[in-house]
Amino acid sequence: MLFDYIIVGGGSSGCVMANRLSANGSQVLLIEAGPDFPPNEIPDDILDGNPTRAYYNQQYQWPSLTAAVARDGNRRVHYEQARVIGGGSSINAQVANRGGPADYDEWASTGATGWDWEGVLPYFRRLECDLDFRDHLHGNSGPLPISRADKGEWSGFVNAVSTALEDENIPFRPDFNGEFRDGHSVVPLTNLNRRRVSAAMAYLPESVRARPNLRILSETTVVRLTISGRQITGVDTESKTGRQSYNAPVVVLCAGAIHSPAILMRSGIGPGKVLSEVGIQVVADVEGVGKNLQEHAGVAISAYLKPSDRMMPTSTGYIQMHARYSSGHDGCPPTDMAISVLAKSAWHPVGKRLGTLNFWVNRVYSTGTVSLKSSSHLLEPEVNFDMLSDERDTERLKSAFRFVAKLINHKALVHTALDPFPSTWTGRAKRIGKYNRLNYGLTSFLASLMDSSPWLRRSLIRFAITDGRSISDLLNNDDLLDSFVRQNVFGNFHPTSTCRMGFAHDPNSVTDPTGRVHGLSGLRVADASVMPFCPRANTNIPTIMVAEKLSDAILHERARR
Template sequence: MLFDYIIVGGGSSGCVMANRLSANGSRVLLIEAGPDFPPHAIPDDILDGNPTRAYYNQRYQWPSLTAAVARTSNRRVHYEQARVIGGGSSINAQVANRGGPADYDEWASTGATGWDWEGVLPYFRRLECDLDFRDRFHGNSGPLPISRADKGEWSGFVNAVSTAFEDENIPYRPDFNGEFRDGHSVVPLTNLARRRVSAAMAYLPESVRARPNLIILPETTVVKLTFSCRQVTGVDTDSKTGQLSYRAQTVILCAGAIHSPAILMRSGIGPGKALSKLGIQVIADVEGVGKNLQEHAGVAISAYLKPKDRMLPTATGYIQMHARYSSGHDGCPLTDMAVSVLAKSAWHPVGQRLGTLNFWVNRVYSTGTVSLVSPSHLAEPEVNFDMLSDERDAQRLKSAFRFVARLINHKALVNIALDPFPSTWTGRAKRIGKYNRLNYGLTSLLAGLMDSSSSLRRSLIRFAITDGRSISDLLTNDELLDRFVRQNVFGNFHPTSTCRMGSAQDPTSVTDPSGRVHGLSGLRIADASVMPFCPRANTNIPTIMVAEKMSDAILHEREQQ
């Protein structure tokens, strides 16, 4: 069967594409490497408004994907990228930030013509059904509900942080997607009645799945693209049932910023010299493929909370408050830093007792790479984020540590956030975060010890939770702080920009503003990899916006033919 469109990847962007392109009768094949869950069979951990169970379920992740975080730390970690229908929207914290107008105006100024704020706003409006605001910034009839928890659900810890923010001239703003200035707010969520609404739930309901012209093919890996000269003709796949090929007039990559460039390179599209060394026939020498990888670099400070100041079990969402502020660093824009405030830091008993201020560089300049180590699809690509390689990012993250350390000692927090400590996302913390009975039992024991005595709690924090360094140790020694930040920096699972949009004359760009790969026909990309740089936002909503805008461009061109 010849399809009109093959969509590679059933994540957030792929679900949008499958819905929009099949609506007019086009024959669409959606291929997803992970499992598919139709509306009547969605697992409880995905539906749960608290994401920590789904996020730690390895069934929904690429099991062997690792990443080098920063070149100075020699640290490789398992990088939790979704491999499930709905992609990241099925396991993430459901944060529905857009970023600000300046992000998209800068996208346009770098060669992504038509992607300025006025060009993208209609697609942000199209994707959403905002349940709280009705004005020119918001949509009220889109497939994805956007809701916000009431401030009345804030825990004692979050209320105290709000007071501290006010005193730091980071005021409360009711609408984070309509006021693009420094401030803190309740978090907009892709959540309805305390339940997750993923892109798969929103864009692939039963009515869409019933379309006879739409086929969803789960648990199937795309090995590479097929060609006739420089025309892409389809894909080769691998699954439990064997290796099969499918043909289409247009293939659309929606596999994300890690796997879209990997598929391109395995197919012979990418840096020619590197591909030739691996024995891959070069179809198109596109130097930008796999370059310009970006991610929001962050660290965290946590503290023990008394029972009355913890997150209530019935509270909406997981991240109760989000803030953005301006560092004032030379050459950096406004609102270039961000803080997420959590009154519960993990699903387990220890996490339930810890409040966390997770802070990151909201407008990053460091870039990394995605490259191949083998032409085989069985070998994951080499991912090197190279976080903090741009000194602006390193200096701002260190300044943010000092700022948050001061914030957590504010008079409103000093009797609420007890025994604060620099929080590390180490192998130990990741292992204990896996959702299982053993970890529940172990953390129950540790939590009981933490509750029993303040001196025992401080000893556990120093020797079992942290690496022995206190906040004061780091604040009094800049060399020590620099080392801590570089060794413990982590990403927020917002990878972007490895197939960035731009002019065909720009050697670092991979696609034009309509997602067409330079120098080829029959191939487009429509996911976070095309973003010229990582916007000042959690990236799920911007990714859905990209797919909405790309699908509209494809349908418009089809009408003109």
């Protein structure tokens, strides 16, 4: 079967590519490993503006994908990566941050020519229909609606955090995508009328799906690329109905920062020595494939909230406030740290009683790797984030813990955020976070105990939620704090940079500024893996921007021909 373009991966970038490349009549095949949901069949948990049900639904995830988190933490976890049409945009918190101009100017300076702020802004504007701002920074006619909850919906907890941030010279800024300085704000969301709008909903509506030249193939895994010499010719796939090959002069990888490099390596494109060791014939020795993996490394502090300070059931979104601030650490740029403020920490009754300050390193320097354990597509790649391997990240995260501990003891919060404690994203918390009746019953019982008496609540926090260490324990012992952040650091599900754009002579570079893989024809990568480094933002909107810009590059090249 011959197509003009084959797009591998129906996540945020793949949905953009399928829309844009099929708009001019080109024959396009979109292949997604997970389920597809047409507009009239989208499940309620995906549509829900509160993401906690969809996020915990294992039907939408790669079930056996695990990752080593930090070098000194000795911890391997299930890594929640979406496997569903729309990708992460179908299960995430819908945060629509862009990052700052300096991120993209630095991208350009490292070899991603044309990806400076002036070069990317038109594509940020192109993707969005901002419902709140109309100026040169915002788009108002794109497919993806961007809305913001009103400050009037903030809970008592979030309002108290706002007061504390103001006193720390982190002022309120109405537009988080327009003022790129330290500040806190209502969160821009890919949300309309309190309902999620995923990339699949925005870019693959009924009118696009009706195009006779677009075919969507779901629940189909791309085993490897097919290659003739240095020319990519198509893909080999596997599904419930068996093996099938599809051909096209151009294949666009949109499988994400973990699976795009894995597909390249299974196809013989990657570090030659490593591929040979797992029995894969080397087609192109591209040393940077799978390297430079980045994630926003974070930890959290939570507290019990009185009923009057909790999130209202009718409130928009999940994260009610986002803040960024500058660490002042040597060699680190401004706004290099971030805080998300949640007045509800999970879907279940215990989560509804807990407010959380989730803070992370917004401009990371640690890098990890994606590699293969085997040549088989049935075995997930080896993922090692190596978070906090760069000492700048470790020291800033420890400093952030001290800062947030100070913040939560501010006079505005001391009677609102009760019995604060260091939060951990442990196996226990993950198990309870799964959406089912058993967990609802268990957390209902625990919540009633927390409400019954301060003494019982503190005992539950100490012995059932934490590992027994308090915030003051960690603040008073730097070795304990260091151990805590290394053992409990978690990512924000923002993996990037494993096929990074850059100069052809740079051994860590995999793609050029148009997404072409160095040394090969007919192959592009167009997802978060091409980002030179993780921007200071949640990565969904930057990923959609990347796909918009690269789809434009592909179409312009076709027009020239």
